Amino acid sequence: MSTPAPAGFEERLAQTRAALRQLASEYQHVALASSLAAEDMVLTDLIAQMQLPFAIFTLDTGRLHAETLGMIDSIRQRYGIEVARYQPQAEAVQAHVAAHGEFAFYDSVELRKECCRIRKVEPLGRALAGCDAWITGQRRAQSQTRSELALIEHDAAHDNIKANPLADWSEEDVWHYLKHEKVPYNPLHDKGYPSIGCEPCTRAIQPGEDIRAGRWWWEQADSKECGLHIVDGKIVRIKAAA
Template sequence: MSTQSAQDSRRLEPIGFQERLTATQAILRHIATQFSPAVLASSLAAEDMVLTDLILKDALSIGIFSLETGRLHQETLAMLDKIKQHYGYEVALFRPQNDAVDRYVEQYGLNGFYDSVEARKACCHVRKVEPLGRALQGKQAWITGQRRAQSTTRSELAVQEHDAAHGLEKFNPLADWSEDDVWYYLQQFQVPYNGLHDKGYPSIGCEPCTRAIQPGEDIRAGRWWWENPESKECGLHLVDGKLIRIKQVG
């Protein structure tokens, strides 16, 4: 089911939505006042647009950045201009190191991530994990748009957790939100969103590693679709309290 058709069934307010919204607003205000400097790591997809809207409308002291991996869809990159036009805010971008990308391509090939989980995670390390580390330097907390319902690897997701790998607090304010909650919020407050959502992409990553899903498929079925569900994380997030092991390139 495409996002557009899904929207048609989400015009009614989900049960408990106001309580979840109020709780999320309180969490964000708490982060802004008690964990400054804090940042939102935005994938420029639906969940992160909810958080972007909440942060910017409330003028919270929380920065917003995105990882420009060099392999993103044009629709995703277009979100940067949409945010600037809608909010007057420029999202900070962090890119991979050129020499690390070159070493990856030399070792695995440009699209070597299709060949093995090891090669795919190595690519994610170069294009996402290492830039994330730079983006989080000097911060006390970072925020994500993760939800428990998104995948098996996130079913035990906490609203707040300690990120030992980066030495700071990590918050997932939408942990208990449903997909209906997300789209109800975007519609009610006329928040700009990634056009890929209208083309059957509920979860969006790099272009070569993301496809549209079929009706009835899991919402993250289009991410690294050639892998088992248990391996479908890029290394940015903790799973069972540990970072997914990644073999560094070089």
């Protein structure tokens, strides 16, 4: 017996579909930046179902869990979609480790963000070269740093459009969709990892903890971003589908 959808779920799903359709109609080169976690699997499934001409890529930082990388094969098997992998520049990684140590990110927010810059932000710039718009699985409910997330916004850092089609979704919405559509997902989610990043920077959470408590758990909540989602530009909103 299937679980009833959360209240308002169908409206939020319709809004997401409308945002994806508008991206397809208005922009020639669109890509999903997939973390290979739950939200991005929802978007992957929608892109496949709607037969949208979007590329999908992931940032292979060199520190991801084996379970996370395994999702690339799951996507290929389920949807016939190849996920492009963008990796950090080996020389930059080696220089940072030589100067600060392999686990310097535990020492300060500044060193952690520099590690993120090398392993995530710089590869993202290469991944987005030539993209008119890109898509993320961010949600407002994920953290206080995302509480004012727009559905669609201008990304000043990359001078393109950034879409967050799941901005209004709840955790319950995400899991209702995954279960109802039988979408494959990262097995770490069933082991207490609602939010998954690099292996040394992610831990399982305890009952009652915030869903992003396991990300950079040694830092304060207001610093828990890696630099991928710094936006300073004009917000363009899309209305929900009629």
